[in-house]
Amino acid sequence: MDDFQVRFVGTLLSYAAQRDLSPEQLCQLSGIDWEGIKQRSGFIITPQQFNNLWLNASQLSNDALFGLHFGESLQLAALGIVGQIVQNSQTVGDALTQAADFIPLLTNLFDMDVSKSHDTFTVRFIPYLDRADEAPFALRQMLDLAMVFVLHEVNGLMLSKLKPEAIFLPYAAENELEYTRVLRCSPTQTDGTYSLTFAGHNWDVPILTANYDVQQFLVQQATALSNPVNAEPTLKERIGNYLITNAYLGIPTLEGMAANFNTSARSLQRKLQDEGVTYQQLADSIRKSLAMTYLESGKYPLKEISYLLGYNELSAFSRAFKRWTGAAPVTYRTFVMLTKEAS
Known part of the structure; x- marks a missing residue:
């Protein structure tokens, strides 16, 4: 082959x-x-x-x-x-x-x-x-x-x-x-x-490279998915790997994820809760990683980052990011840029 x-x-x-x-x-x-x-x-x-x-x-x-x-x-x-x-x-x-x-x-x-x-x-x-x-x-x-x-x-x-x-x-x-x-x-x-x-x-809509850039970074953190001989991962790890490797296409709903794993949304959520986590917590952890990576690159406007993370409104993304990190996105990016200049 x-x-x-x-x-x-x-x-x-x-x-x-x-x-x-x-x-x-x-x-x-x-x-x-x-x-x-x-x-x-x-x-x-x-x-x-x-x-x-x-x-x-x-x-x-x-x-x-x-x-x-x-x-x-x-x-x-x-x-x-x-x-x-x-x-x-x-x-x-x-x-x-x-x-x-x-x-x-x-x-x-x-x-x-x-x-x-x-x-x-x-x-x-x-x-x-x-x-x-x-x-x-x-x-x-x-x-x-x-x-x-x-x-x-x-x-x-x-x-x-x-x-x-x-x-x-x-x-x-x-x-x-x-x-x-x-x-x-x-x-x-x-x-x-x-x-x-x-x-x-x-047909003539321009394509973006932002999603692909972040995908390269995230794939380095998801090698378990590409190796079928690894020890059997937990459901939390399997869903986390799925979310990471597909994050540049957006975060699916609980129902969408359940359909991909050939189960019901209620059953998937119950099994995750048995492992001490909810689907929303997993999804937010991936969004947070994506958001920080995009912001640290300094390449992409906040509105574009907001859309790529699945938020229809920039204000909704800003509230979520502040909840995750304690800082607004623009403040976080400014801090990162100043730190890079200082070093």
């Missing part, structure tokens, strides 16, 4: 571990060399084994939308690709065009095409029919993953939430409400088409 694909399989197993699945058991059930996976080199996965890996992960987690949910957690594995996209893009259109060039690095099951008309632009995912028969379950899960991954990555580079005008799938969505939650648009069934269509005015 190519390096990016090897990294992808490792990250899929890491995500499975988040979902309380055993990576070693998944490999054994799928006929995959677990020792080779741990070495991260010198191993081959056949299309049938890859299909079995997806099938077993879905069945053991009791989650038919495993790929859709994995797509919400994939930023860590694709960070290098996103970095290259950022470096070579100025607008959303540029970023999507660049993203299409990188799809073959991650999968040989389908290709991605981006086209623009006067009023809209469309991202299409085109399966390779000769390979669909070899790994049909993996193909469908990977296509779900690709759709949510593209949407969330572009949102991570903007100051607004990009919402599709339309989503087309060649099958009836098994859980339409969950597709709508993740993709922000209700899917429509059509013949043979996997696509996302957006309003044309989004």
